[in-house]
Amino acid sequence: MKFTISFILSIIFAVGVVAFGFTFFQSTNERTKLDRELEVRIAHISDELFKANPSFFKETDHLKIELLADSLRKQFNLLGFALYFNYDSILSNSSVTRLLNYSKAYILRSLTADTSVGSFFKSGNMQIYQYVRPIRNSSRSNLAVVFYTDAGYIDKVIGSIWFRNFIGWFIQAFLVSVITLLLIRWGILNQVNKIVVWAKAIRTGNIRQIKPEPHLDFLDPLHKEIESIAKAMNEAKATAEEEARLRSSAEAIWTPERLKVEMENLLQNRKMIVVSNREPYMHIHDGKDIKCIVPASGMITAMEPILKACSGLWIASGTGDADRETVNKYNKVEVPPEEPKYTLRRLWLTKEDERHFYYGFSNEGLWPLCHIAHTRPIFRNDDWKYYKKVNEDFAKVILEETRDEEQPFILIQDFHFALLPELIKREKPNAKVAIFWHIPWPNPESFGICPWQREILIGMLGADLIGFHTQYHCNHFLETVNNVLESRVLWEDFSVKKAGHTTFVKPFPISIAFTLKDYDVNATKIKASELLSEFGLTSRFIGIGVDRIDYTKGIVEKFLSIERFLEKNPSYVGKFTFVQIGAPSRTLIKSYADTVSAVENEAIRINLRFKSKNWKAILLLKKHHSHEQIAPFYVSADFCMVTSLHDGMNLVAKEFVASRNHNDGTLILSRFAGASQELQGAIIINPYDIEKSADAIKQALEMTKEDQYQRMIQMRLVIVRHNIYSWAASLLRTMASIN
Numbered sequence: 001m002k003f004t005i006s007f008i009l010s011i012i013f014a015v016g017v018v019a020f021g022f023t024f025f026q027s028t029n030e031r032t033k034l035d036r037e038l039e040v041r042i043a044h045i046s047d048e049l050f051k052a053n054p055s056f057f058k059e060t061d062h063l064k065i066e067l068l069a070d071s072l073r074k075q076f077n078l079l080g081f082a083l084y085f086n087y088d089s090i091l092s093n094s095s096v097t098r099l100l101n102y103s104k105a106y107i108l109r110s111l112t113a114d115t116s117v118g119s120f121f122k123s124g125n126m127q128i129y130q131y132v133r134p135i136r137n138s139s140r141s142n143l144a145v146v147f148y149t150d151a152g153y154i155d156k157v158i159g160s161i162w163f164r165n166f167i168g169w170f171i172q173a174f175l176v177s178v179i180t181l182l183l184i185r186w187g188i189l190n191q192v193n194k195i196v197v198w199a200k201a202i203r204t205g206n207i208r209q210i211k212p213e214p215h216l217d218f219l220d221p222l223h224k225e226i227e228s229i230a231k232a233m234n235e236a237k238a239t240a241e242e243e244a245r246l247r248s249s250a251e252a253i254w255t256p257e258r259l260k261v262e263m264e265n266l267l268q269n270r271k272m273i274v275v276s277n278r279e280p281y282m283h284i285h286d287g288k289d290i291k292c293i294v295p296a297s298g299m300i301t302a303m304e305p306i307l308k309a310c311s312g313l314w315i316a317s318g319t320g321d322a323d324r325e326t327v328n329k330y331n332k333v334e335v336p337p338e339e340p341k342y343t344l345r346r347l348w349l350t351k352e353d354e355r356h357f358y359y360g361f362s363n364e365g366l367w368p369l370c371h372i373a374h375t376r377p378i379f380r381n382d383d384w385k386y387y388k389k390v391n392e393d394f395a396k397v398i399l400e401e402t403r404d405e406e407q408p409f410i411l412i413q414d415f416h417f418a419l420l421p422e423l424i425k426r427e428k429p430n431a432k433v434a435i436f437w438h439i440p441w442p443n444p445e446s447f448g449i450c451p452w453q454r455e456i457l458i459g460m461l462g463a464d465l466i467g468f469h470t471q472y473h474c475n476h477f478l479e480t481v482n483n484v485l486e487s488r489v490l491w492e493d494f495s496v497k498k499a500g501h502t503t504f505v506k507p508f509p510i511s512i513a514f515t516l517k518d519y520d521v522n523a524t525k526i527k528a529s530e531l532l533s534e535f536g537l538t539s540r541f542i543g544i545g546v547d548r549i550d551y552t553k554g555i556v557e558k559f560l561s562i563e564r565f566l567e568k569n570p571s572y573v574g575k576f577t578f579v580q581i582g583a584p585s586r587t588l589i590k591s592y593a594d595t596v597s598a599v600e601n602e603a604i605r606i607n608l609r610f611k612s613k614n615w616k617a618i619l620l621l622k623k624h625h626s627h628e629q630i631a632p633f634y635v636s637a638d639f640c641m642v643t644s645l646h647d648g649m650n651l652v653a654k655e656f657v658a659s660r661n662h663n664d665g666t667l668i669l670s671r672f673a674g675a676s677q678e679l680q681g682a683i684i685i686n687p688y689d690i691e692k693s694a695d696a697i698k699q700a701l702e703m704t705k706e707d708q709y710q711r712m713i714q715m716r717l718v719i720v721r722h723n724i725y726s727w728a729a730s731l732l733r734t735m736a737s738i739n
């Protein structure tokens with residue numbers, strides 16, 4: 001920035017106006033003072049004169065008048081005086097005779113007012129002061145005396161004031177301005193110039209120039225602001241570039257179509273079978289009708305899009321009460337019902353199978369064994385027997401379905417089927433078998449309490465590939481194998497060699513069906529009050545939680561942190577509602593039934609505590625919800641809160657992020673969920689720490705739009721690049737590459 005001529009001239013003008021103002025004020029005061037002094041002095045002289053010679057105005061002798069005038073000049077520096085008898089008869093000393101014409105009007109005014117009058121006038125080059133004094137006398141004639149004095153000195157004094165003071169003020173003000181300008185130039189403008197350079201560097205993408213600079217203290221706030229704006233712009237720019245790169249290399253993003261082609265290449269006409277306990281579509285009676293629902297399960301959320309994209313066969317337990325009515329004679333049904341893409345083969349469990357295999361060993365044994373959520377696993381001999389039996393039943397069905405296949409690809413899902421890999425391989429050694437463990441794997445000591453740990457490990461190691469969400473779980477698994485079995489764990493390529501068979505143990509963080517097409521979907525946001533109106537509630541802010549009601553999900557802890565948040569921030573009472581969608585799950589198990597009661601009781605207690613008309617702190621929607629019913633909450637909530645005490649991945653977190661096409665909103669995510677390793681834009685919490693979780697809610701509600709944007713876009717990019725199609729491609733490629 002430079003000082004231009006016009007800028008300097010403006011300063012000079014301003015300084016001149018100020019100096020003029022001051023000088024004018026001073027000279028006017030001085031003139032008033034001098035005028036007043038002169039008047040007082042002449043009045044005083046006239047008084048003295050009258051006292052000394054009371055009848056001198058009767059004098060008509062010219063000589064005496066001249067002599068008196070001469071004495072007045074010497075004593076008082078007067079020019080002279082005049083005696084007024086009437087308009088035509090005025091006597092004066094000779095040196096003031098020429099001034100009489102200026103005095104007549106004043107004399108008359110003084111006589112009329114019967115008071116002394118002083119005034120200035122100019123005669124030639126001279127400034128004269130005249131003082132008229134009426135004289136009362138016994139004959140009542142109009143007599144007056146006029147004194148004249150030279151008042152030129154007053155103009156001289158004022159002139160010198162103008163000269164000295166105006167110049168003095170001007171120079172002072174000018175110097176102060178110049179010094180101030182120089183200080184600004186060297187001090188502030190230098191800093192401002194640096195900021196300009198930064199801003200330019202950011203605009204032109206020369207990001208390395210943006211480094212901290214020494215600066216003046218008082219510029220600290222501005223400096224900090226600019227620094228954070230620069231940082232935010234940098235990040236936004238990097239993200240935008242990343243996004244642009246992503247779009248321009250759209251073929252790098254996995255899509256259903258791309259996966260289909262990849263699978264055709266990998267499978268080479270070989271059959272692919274997915275096996276799970278939970279079926280992707282469940283037919284249930286609804287009055288006289290039969291309806292089809294998608295059960296609440298992260299495993300299904302992940303696997304279903306793969307089958308939809310690539311067809312194949314999915315074998316699962318038929319658990320819907322109308323399932324038998326909807327299959328053909330081979331126990332098969334084409335799904336999805338509205339637009340079939342693949343085949344679901346249902347397998348029927350007996351009541352006893354369900355009780356011991358599903359509720360018993362799977363969900364009262366393995367589930368709490370693998371989740372460190374402080375619910376004790378229960379191991380019953382009968383449960384274990386049925387676990388083995390149902391695994392064998394599934395193996396039979398799989399072998400039957402692949403009877404004519406030399407090398408089918410079999411993808412086994414989850415902890416329900418730890419024994420299946422070995423059962424299949426024993427009969428069909430060429431089959432490519434993978435098992436993906438959707439839940440965590442605990443450390444060897446924890447796993448060691450399972451009485452059948454050897455059998456489980458041997459069963460799993462029948463597979464060619466064992467997948468977990470994280471390397472951490474892979475390591476735990478390998479350590480467990482190392483501790484329990486006679487085998488070789490090869491840490492260099494994370495594999496296990498046992499009886500001549502190699503099993504690879506690798507992480508495949510699971511994901512959701514989120515492609516660039518979904519990335520750009522423009523979902524409409526709904527206001528909190530509208531979302532809540534069907535429940536007779538109103539609120540300004542909404543938080544959302546979507547969970548199966550399971551003790552591992554930390555729902556009670558979540559409610560406690562909501563309570564603490566409202567306690568610490570009473571201004572949100574009446575303005576913030578947390579909507580908890582909770583699908584009842586495994587309710588025949590005591591620990592699950594207890595969890596449902598605990599969740600309900602906490603919601604009721606907290607709602608009573610903060611009771612208010614048309615408002616609730618927690619809206620608990622305890623029933624199964626379809627994806628379509630959940631979607632508006634995902635799209636419109638201010639934040640989503642996932643508080644798992646232990647979780648393999650947690651796809652709710654990813655679904656919420658994927659729904660935020662405006663790149664706003666906040667995710668609060670438990671550090672004990674696998675997703676927290678990928679979704680680093682989330683506010684990461686320890687759900688056991690109620691105080692900090694309450695603070696996280698405040699942080700989420702008050703986060704700036706820029707911050708939300710930065711975090712959300714980072715997470716959305718992670719998910720779009722690592723979507724379920726890339727997960728499937730990577731898993732199947734690894735399977736195919738194993739000999």
Ligand code: G6P
Binds near residue numbers: 278585
């Ligand atoms: C977890 C498991 C899935 C299971 C789901 C629902 O996500 O990993 O395999 O399907 O919970 O549980 P459920 O017992 O209802 O199938």
